[in-house]
Amino acid sequence: MVGTAFTRAGYIVLEAENGNAALAMLADRRVDLVVTDIIMPEADGYEIILRLKQLPSRPPLIAVTGGSLRLRMELPGMARLLGAEAAFEKPLDLAALLAEAGRLIGAGRTETTT
Secondary structure (H helix, E strand, O other): OHHHHHHHOOOOOOOOOOHHHHHHHHHOOOOOOEEEEOOOOOOOHHHHHHHHHOOOOOOOEEEEEOOOHHHHHHHHHHHHHHOOOEEEEOOOOHHHHHHHHHHHHHHHHHHHHO
């Protein structure tokens, strides 16, 4: 659903089936934005955030989480503490997610052209 929304908005989307696949994909590609679920197999979203944070030039990160009320309250704040620029709870407000993605990508382009 998220990938389809980004594709329809004109973005090129790369998808990974789990955290380790995402890390492998990002090891040899430069991307403008990473949207990661917090809870996923093999490497969770926190690991994605921490590993990408170590890169000298990393893309902006948006964390997404669902689950119990407690998890939805705690996980986005933790993702931001670890380095995510934004966090969204499921069910997602796709319009808000796309707006934030556009803002983050636009801010990155502004920084690189200045």
